[in-house]
Amino acid sequence: xxxxxxxxxxxxxxxxxxxxxxxxxxxxxxxxxxxxxxxxxxxxxxxxxxxxxxxxxxxxxxxxxxxxxxxxxxxxxxxxxxxxxxxxxxxxxxxxxxxxxxxxxxxxxxxxxxxxxxxxxxxxxxxxxxxxxxxxxxxxxxxxxxxxxxxxxxxxxxxxxx
Amino acid sequence: xxxxxxxxxxxxxxxxxxxxxxxxxxxxxxxxxxxxxxxxxxxxxxxxxxxxxxxxxxxxxxxxxxxxxxxxxxxxxxxxxxxxxxxxxxxxxxxxxxxxxxxxxxxxxxxxxxxxxxxxxxxxxxxxxxxxxxxxxxxxxxxxxxxxxxxxxxxxxxxxxxxxxxxxxxxxxxxxxxxxxxxxxxxxxxxxxxxxxxxxxxxxxxxxxxxxxxxxxxxxxxxxxxxxxxxxxxxxxxxxxxxxxxxxxxxxxxxxxxxxxxxxxxxxxxxxxxxxxxxxxxxxxxxxxxxxxxxxxxxxxxxxxxxxxxxxxxxxxxxxxxxxxxxxxxxxxxxxxxxxxxxxxxxxxxxxxxxxxxxxxxxxxxxxxxxxxxxxxxxxxxxxxxxxxxxxxxxxxxxxxxxxxxxxxxxxxxxxxxxxxxxxxxxxxxxxxxxxxxxxxxxxxxxxx
Ligand SMILES: Cc1cc2nc3c(=O)[nH]c(=O)nc-3n(C[C@H](O)[C@H](O)[C@H](O)COP(=O)(O)O)c2cc1C
Ligand code: SF4
Ligand code: FES
Numbered sequence: 001x002x003x004x005x006x007x008x009x010x011x012x013x014x015x016x017x018x019x020x021x022x023x024x025x026x027x028x029x030x031x032x033x034x035x036x037x038x039x040x041x042x043x044x045x046x047x048x049x050x051x052x053x054x055x056x057x058x059x060x061x062x063x064x065x066x067x068x069x070x071x072x073x074x075x076x077x078x079x080x081x082x083x084x085x086x087x088x089x090x091x092x093x094x095x096x097x098x099x100x101x102x103x104x105x106x107x108x109x110x111x112x113x114x115x116x117x118x119x120x121x122x123x124x125x126x127x128x129x130x131x132x133x134x135x136x137x138x139x140x141x142x143x144x145x146x147x148x149x150x151x152x153x154x155x156x157x158x159x160x161x162x
Numbered sequence: 163x164x165x166x167x168x169x170x171x172x173x174x175x176x177x178x179x180x181x182x183x184x185x186x187x188x189x190x191x192x193x194x195x196x197x198x199x200x201x202x203x204x205x206x207x208x209x210x211x212x213x214x215x216x217x218x219x220x221x222x223x224x225x226x227x228x229x230x231x232x233x234x235x236x237x238x239x240x241x242x243x244x245x246x247x248x249x250x251x252x253x254x255x256x257x258x259x260x261x262x263x264x265x266x267x268x269x270x271x272x273x274x275x276x277x278x279x280x281x282x283x284x285x286x287x288x289x290x291x292x293x294x295x296x297x298x299x300x301x302x303x304x305x306x307x308x309x310x311x312x313x314x315x316x317x318x319x320x321x322x323x324x325x326x327x328x329x330x331x332x333x334x335x336x337x338x339x340x341x342x343x344x345x346x347x348x349x350x351x352x353x354x355x356x357x358x359x360x361x362x363x364x365x366x367x368x369x370x371x372x373x374x375x376x377x378x379x380x381x382x383x384x385x386x387x388x389x390x391x392x393x394x395x396x397x398x399x400x401x402x403x404x405x406x407x408x409x410x411x412x413x414x415x416x417x418x419x420x421x422x423x424x425x426x427x428x429x430x431x432x433x434x435x436x437x438x439x440x441x442x443x444x445x446x447x448x449x450x451x452x453x454x455x456x457x458x459x460x461x462x463x464x465x466x467x468x469x470x471x472x473x474x475x476x477x478x479x480x481x482x483x484x485x486x487x488x489x490x491x492x493x494x495x496x497x498x499x500x501x502x503x504x505x506x507x508x509x510x511x512x513x514x515x516x517x518x519x520x521x522x523x524x525x526x527x528x529x530x531x532x533x534x535x536x537x538x539x540x541x542x543x544x545x546x547x548x549x550x551x552x553x554x555x556x557x558x559x560x561x562x563x564x565x566x567x568x569x570x571x572x573x574x575x576x577x578x579x580x581x582x583x584x585x586x587x588x589x590x591x592x593x594x595x596x597x598x599x600x601x602x603x604x605x606x607x608x609x610x611x
Binding site: 017018020023025057060061064066068083087092093125126136137 | 250251252253254255256258259290291292293294295327329330331332333334335346347348349350351352368409410411412413417418419454500502504508513516517519520523524526608609610611
């Protein structure tokens with residue numbers, strides 16, 4: 001595992017938060033996924049050794065929680081809320097707009113590698129539906145027009161990067 | 163009757179101009195004074211005050227907070243843990259995130275008071291994974307409070323020490339269930355534990371006595387101590403004390419969050435006067451009053467309730483006072499305060515198919531009735547929408563739901579079957595006629611599943 005020094009430091013710190021090392025499983029998975037982008041077999045084994053567990057103990061956690069992924073995703077992660085209040089406000093249209101803007105399907109990396117669009121369940125912001133979480137930023141009242149504007153901005157940033 | 167005025171206690175500073183989420187601002191508004199006062203009291207007296215206040219949990223079940231605290235095994239010699247449930251994942255609920263984002267120190271103060279009252283030396287805030295910014299805000303706020311001596315060693319110069327750490331979930335709804343949450347905090351799959359024997363108050367985190375409380379519940383504790391239990395008791399109605407935050411979403415003109423004394427506002431006042439009524443040209447059709455698990459109410463139905471003197475009263479949906487007990491008497495629940503409104507543009511089969519997809523996705527899979535049942539309910543309702551709907555499908559799907567509740571390890575079994583049971587009971591006509599409805603449905607009807 002080739003982890004950044006900050007990641008390693010945070011890993012050692014977070015383990016001290018718990019009387020039992022195993023509690024470090026979720027925090028370590030988060031830290032490594034943030035650093036590397038996804039959870040590889042090597043990461044599962046590395047965490048197991050670090051926390052004195054069997055790899056299966058880590059693997060079963062990775063496969064249970066929707067936020068952990070076993071494969072790399074696009075540069076930006078677009079999570080559109082699918083649940084009732086957002087759907088009542090047009091969430092399915094919002095998601096379809098992102099898919100068509102990036103010529104992709106839900107759950108896949110877009111052909112340009114720029115985004116992964118996904119449906120997720122209620123993001124606890126139902127009063128400003130439909131909502132979309134892009135990486136760590138919540139966007140509210142995202143109708144089709146706003147989805148288009150956000151997509152344009154992501155594309156512009158990609159073009160600027162060259 | 164027009165709606166009464168909002169009574170903002172927990173949300174007093176939410177969206178207030180100039181109010182920021184740092185310690186300096188919180189202290190300028192009297193922050194941490196209640197903690198300092200509490201530290202001079204005896205823990206058992208604080209517990210007594212909370213019991214006397216009548217505070218009921220705001221996470222969903224509405225269980226007495228004081229009673230829950232009284233179940234804690236204080237003789238085991240093991241450490242006692244407190245876990246803040248900041249998983250906020252019941253669809254329709256969006257109150258805790260505002261507290262966390264805009265007033266995190268209110269939560270930290272309420273948590274520290276509750277820890278002191280229960281001899282807790284270590285607390286965790288379990289925050290759902292989809293709140294990365296919230297987790298950072300909390301971590302920063304806890305560090306500020308630690309530096310100022312309100313969290314950590316020798317709090318406010320006393321010999322009481324207690325720390326708080328933030329623990330992030332990773333996108334599973336079942337982590338909101340308290341024993342699933344505990345398993346998750348231990349680094350495992352969030353498979354809920356069977357009760358008995360695993361009542362958190364006795365065998366919780368690391369098999370130690372553990373208190374799990376919702377974010378909002380712990381904020382109320384601060385205000386109970388601040389104003390005293392007798393003053394707090396005056397807010398709301400007997401057995402339904404304090405304020406409630408209603409998170410209104412769906413088809414109203416002004417969705418949002420509104421805080422009222424419990425039971426002082428009716429459903430009609432909330433939806434018409436406060437939220438501006440239905441959209442132009444539309445009528446209210448149905449409302450889910452307490453998060454997506456709560457049984458749906460159909461506008462037009464009536465409820466005959468018993469008064470204390472034995473006489474009866476008849477309530478329409480609009481007349482229901484929003485408290486714990488009346489909603490329960492009407493066959494549903496106040497739950498988490500998430501009010502989801504649907505107008506006459508919505509077809510109930512499609513709305514249910516949306517909800518069923520949620521539960522099928524979120525079942526932890528331990529109990530066969532829940533794992534298979536939630537999947538069958540999703541499959542049947544989505545087949546109705548996307549394929550062929552049969553007249554008897556409503557009854558079929560309800561028969562699946564009827565075989566889940568009461569046969570599972572955790573209350574998710576009830577949570578996933580109540581929507582189907584109540585939708586089919588109250589809108590059976592729409593389930594029977596769905597095929598016909600589909601043929602005539604307008605092309606612009608929103609897709610819900
Ligand atoms: C399926 C399920 C999901 C739940 N989700 C949450 C949640 O997201 N947040 C919460 O505070 N309580 C949730 N609860 C309730 C908790 O189990 C627990 O009752 C609550 O945290 C206790 O706190 P309170 O007494 O302060 O309300 C859920 C319960 C069940 C059965
Ligand atoms: S009822 Fe459902 S969610 Fe709860 S333990 Fe059983 S399978 Fe898991
Ligand atoms: S339903 Fe989308 S945020 Fe709650």
